[in-house]
Structure formats: structure tokens, C-alpha cells
Amino acid sequence: MMPKSPYVRLFSVLKPQLPILSLGVIAEIFKYISTLWIGLLGVDLLRMARAGDPASLLIPIGLSILVLAVLRGVSGYLSPYLCHVGAYRLLADLRDQFYRTIEPLAPAVLMQRRTGDIVSIAGNNVETLELFFAHTIAPLVTAIVIPVIVFISLFLIHPMVAGVYALLTFCIAFLPKLALSLNDERGNRLRELIGGINAFLIDSVQGIREILAFSRSESRFKQVMSLNDQYQEEYGIYVRKNSIITASFILILSGGVIVMLTISSIFVATGELDPLNLPIVILFTSAGFASMANIVEISKQFSLTFAGARRLYELMDVHPTVRESEKPVHPESLEPSLMVENVSFRYSSSEPLVLRDISFTVPVGKTVAIVGMTGAGKTTISHLIMRFWDPVSGRIMIGGHEISSLQLSLLRDTIAIVTQDIFLLNTSIMENIRLGRADATDEEVIEAAQVARIHSFVSALPKGYQTLVGERGVRLSGGERQRIAIARAVLKNAPILILDEATSALDTCTELEIREALKELSSGRTVLIIAHRLSTIKHADQILVLREGTIVERGNHDDLVRLNGVYSSLIKAQEI
Numbered sequence: 001m002m003p004k005s006p007y008v009r010l011f012s013v014l015k016p017q018l019p020i021l022s023l024g025v026i027a028e029i030f031k032y033i034s035t036l037w038i039g040l041l042g043v044d045l046l047r048m049a050r051a052g053d054p055a056s057l058l059i060p061i062g063l064s065i066l067v068l069a070v071l072r073g074v075s076g077y078l079s080p081y082l083c084h085v086g087a088y089r090l091l092a093d094l095r096d097q098f099y100r101t102i103e104p105l106a107p108a109v110l111m112q113r114r115t116g117d118i119v120s121i122a123g124n125n126v127e128t129l130e131l132f133f134a135h136t137i138a139p140l141v142t143a144i145v146i147p148v149i150v151f152i153s154l155f156l157i158h159p160m161v162a163g164v165y166a167l168l169t170f171c172i173a174f175l176p177k178l179a180l181s182l183n184d185e186r187g188n189r190l191r192e193l194i195g196g197i198n199a200f201l202i203d204s205v206q207g208i209r210e211i212l213a214f215s216r217s218e219s220r221f222k223q224v225m226s227l228n229d230q231y232q233e234e235y236g237i238y239v240r241k242n243s244i245i246t247a248s249f250i251l252i253l254s255g256g257v258i259v260m261l262t263i264s265s266i267f268v269a270t271g272e273l274d275p276l277n278l279p280i281v282i283l284f285t286s287a288g289f290a291s292m293a294n295i296v297e298i299s300k301q302f303s304l305t306f307a308g309a310r311r312l313y314e315l316m317d318v319h320p321t322v323r324e325s326e327k328p329v330h331p332e333s334l335e336p337s338l339m340v341e342n343v344s345f346r347y348s349s350s351e352p353l354v355l356r357d358i359s360f361t362v363p364v365g366k367t368v369a370i371v372g373m374t375g376a377g378k379t380t381i382s383h384l385i386m387r388f389w390d391p392v393s394g395r396i397m398i399g400g401h402e403i404s405s406l407q408l409s410l411l412r413d414t415i416a417i418v419t420q421d422i423f424l425l426n427t428s429i430m431e432n433i434r435l436g437r438a439d440a441t442d443e444e445v446i447e448a449a450q451v452a453r454i455h456s457f458v459s460a461l462p463k464g465y466q467t468l469v470g471e472r473g474v475r476l477s478g479g480e481r482q483r484i485a486i487a488r489a490v491l492k493n494a495p496i497l498i499l500d501e502a503t504s505a506l507d508t509c510t511e512l513e514i515r516e517a518l519k520e521l522s523s524g525r526t527v528l529i530i531a532h533r534l535s536t537i538k539h540a541d542q543i544l545v546l547r548e549g550t551i552v553e554r555g556n557h558d559d560l561v562r563l564n565g566v567y568s569s570l571i572k573a574q575e576i
């Protein structure tokens, strides 16, 4: 099925806020109607004065004008208020929908996109839709309803006057379309450029250490200036084209009022029109044009707004590479045994296989280690077990169930993983460890920290467990971050444990301590260790040696040393 255009989709999300937005629209229309009404009452006063009617009628008409003026003020307040309340609720819904949709895309799809670009879509692009929800819907409906009322009223006064008004209205109605077609492509380009600038800036801030260390500040600065220049140039063209719309509108508007006045005056002169209808024609025509002025003004932003919506929906429409099973199995208990059977995998169809026909099992409570040269595919195996990606062929089973048939949450609850690339949230140490299990008490967090040998370090900090770790944990050393990650895994207490280079950032002394702790943690659990340091996996029940995506040797430490192959040469290399 063809995806719907962003315009249609923006209208379709309005539904939940339709009542409040409709009230906003009614208030906006009433504002115009009350203006017309006041004008009509004013003309009535003139007519009565001319006919010499009794002055007693002045009071009720004067009071009506007063009441209408107050109501006009109230509707002038209510219309933007209600539209903004509706708009901000819709933006909140949209953000919620956005995060829910992109969650299953992680990390397979999101890793291919720049963070700044995603931030720009979730932030700026969603925010610009406020213009559509709060400032477009009410003016759009008003710009249709009021000209129709004006046309009917003018038609009752004189059909020819109404005809000329309809012609002018038609020309004005064409302007929003012109605004969109003049800048449609440019809107996309501007959104892309701003996404690119955001991505570049975020990249520069995150990589500031490397940029300074390699004296790249000047060249990064030049790059950002060049992106900025491109943006300014495009924006200049965008503004120039929009000015054409403003100029056309002013031309039609001023010319239109003069034309209407001239035509009406001619009819007055020929006696076809009562002179008292002249102010009515001018009043109605001006109100009709004014009701369209907002939409013409806003239409200049349409290309940017719709480009934002297009980019938002483009990301939301990406099919997750890993999908939740439609009919997941719900085993009463899941035996923590792991089986990888003939698994092959590539990160994208244009890339070569990074894993070829991998098979191994990790029985309940046993430890299997994967070793191999860098880039051999060790971490990729852990990605597949966690279902961050799915294999191209072959299958992975836990407790006899294919992992694709299990609920993702069950699968991920069954496994605790400590990766080489540890991400700490910018919050306290306590909360970072608690990520392992949301309902853990402070005491349980501290116990986990003790097992991970981080407790004494944390306790010595002035704010202890409430110390903030900084963005991405920058205030902690690599080894400290790694121990926090281990504490998280301890707290999670999952039956399957994946340790991917889990002790790589530790000094030899701490590593020995941690190894003891991990041994304690591993007992009774099914463990998969991915390691560079062979000293950490000597005691594994089975060791798999991976080279270029294929298992080339398997056995325990002694078997592999005796084999005198790849493993034994790795051992020798590390002894040096």
C-alpha cells in the first residue's frame, strides 16, 4: 500500500483533539461574524438616522454593538487559546508516537543514521508542526467559511458585485498553492541542511577531545561555516520566493478593494445600488480578504512544515528489521540453554557476510568463550542473540524455543549483557546501576556494587551513590564505567550472561578481583564470554576460535593448546 501523503496524515492525527480544535475554529469564525454584525448594526444606525426614526432605538442597537464587541474580544481570546491547547496535546501525542515507533528500529536502523539528524527530526521537525496545528486549521476553515458568507451577502446586494468579489477571492486562494509549489523542494533541502548542521555539531561536541588532540578545531570550524553558508544561501532564495507571495497578496488586496469600490460606486451612480450598501460592500469585502490573509501568510511556511512532516513520517515508516512475533510462545519457564545453529549474517544486503554457518551450544550452567582476531564477528554473535538484528539464515534457540518466537521483552529479560561500549545515563551512580532492575531497592543496588567491586570507590565519593556521572559517564574512568556495567548485570540477575570484553578496561589487580566476582555471578548461569584477553577464559567449558566469521577451532583450553593451531598462536602472542 502506498504511504499516505504527509498532508493527509497530518489531518488524520487531528482526531483525538477534534472537539477542542473545532471549538477554536468556531470561536475564530464567530470573531469575523461579530465584526460583520457590528458593521451591519452601524449601517442600520445610519439608515435610521437618515429615515428620521425615533432615537429610542439607539439604545438597544448601541447595547447590541457593545455585547457583540465583548463577545468578539472573548472569541479573539478563545480561538488561539483552544487551538494552542489542542496543538500542544497533538505534539505530545506525536512525540510519544515517534518514540514508540523508533524504539523497535534500534539499533539496526538507527545506527545507520546520524544522531543529530534524529534529534533534529524529533525536536525541530515536530515543533514546526505547531504552526500547522495551532495556526493553520482555524484560519483555513475561516478562509473558506467567511468568503462563502461574504459572497452570499454580496450576492443578495448585487450579483455583479458578488461576481467580482468571487474572481478576486479565487486569485487569492491560489496564492497558498503557489507558495507551496515555489518552495516545496527548497523546504526539503532546508530541513536536510539543518539536520546535517545539527548532526555535525553534536558530532563535534561529542568528539571534542579527539578534535583538540588532533588540532582539528580550525578545519571543523570551516566545515560548519561552509554548511552554514549553504543554509543561508538556500534560506535567502526561500525568503525571496516568499516575498513574491506577499507582494502578490498586497497587490490583489489593494487592487481588489479599489475595484470593488469602483464597481459599487458605478452601481450607486446608476441607481442599481442603495448608497447605504456601499459601506456594507467595503466592510464585507475587507472581512473576506482579511479572513484569507492569515492563510496566505502561513502558507509561506508550508514547505518547511510539510518537509518536517515528511522527514518525520519517513523515519516512522521504516520497517524494523527485527519484528515482535505476532503469536509469541509463552513458555511457563524458559530453560537458560543457548543453541546457535548454522547462523550466517550480514549487516546489509550490499555487504559481505560477517558470520558464516556458525553453530554452537551453551548448555545450562556452562560457560562458552569466543575468541578471535579483531573484526572476526564475536560481538555480532551477541547482537544476534539479543535480537538487535536477525540472522540471514540459521536459527538461535533459548530453552528449545527459537528466539524469534519469544516476546522481545522476555528474551531480553532472560539475558544480562555487559558490553565493551558502555553507555551511562547522565544521572546518579545509583540510578545507573538501577537500570539493571527498575524495582531494586537501594540496598540491592549497593550489594550489586559490592559484587562488582565498585562499592568502596563510590562510598569514598563526597556524594556517594548520588554522584552524577556526567553525559555518557565522562566523569568516570573506563574501568569505573565497566564496573558499573557489571553491577547492572549483577542486579539484573538474569539466567544467561553475555560478557563482551567485560573486563578489558580493568587493571590486572582489579581484573583478578572482578574475575572472582564474575565467577561467583556465573555459577549456575549460562555464560557466553567474548574475550581478547585469553587469561579470562582459560576455565571456560568450551572455547570457540573465530576467524573471519567462521569457527575454525573449538575445545577446552588444554585441547586447543595441544592442537597447536590458531588458539595456541594467540596464546603465544599474548605471552609476549
Ligand SMILES: Nc1ncnc2c1ncn2[C@@H]1O[C@H](COP(=O)(O)OP(=O)(O)OP(=O)(O)O)[C@@H](O)[C@H]1O
Binding pocket: 111, 347, 348, 354, 372, 373, 374, 375, 376, 377, 378, 379, 380, 381
Ligand atoms: N553496525 C554495523 N554495520 C556494518 N558492519 C558492521 C557493524 N558492526 C560491525 N560491523 C562489521 O562486522 C564485522 C564483525 O564485527 P564485530 O564487532 O562483530 O567484530 P569483533 O570480533 O567483535 O571485533 P572486536 O574484537 O574488534 O570487537 C567487522 O568487519 C565490522 O566492521
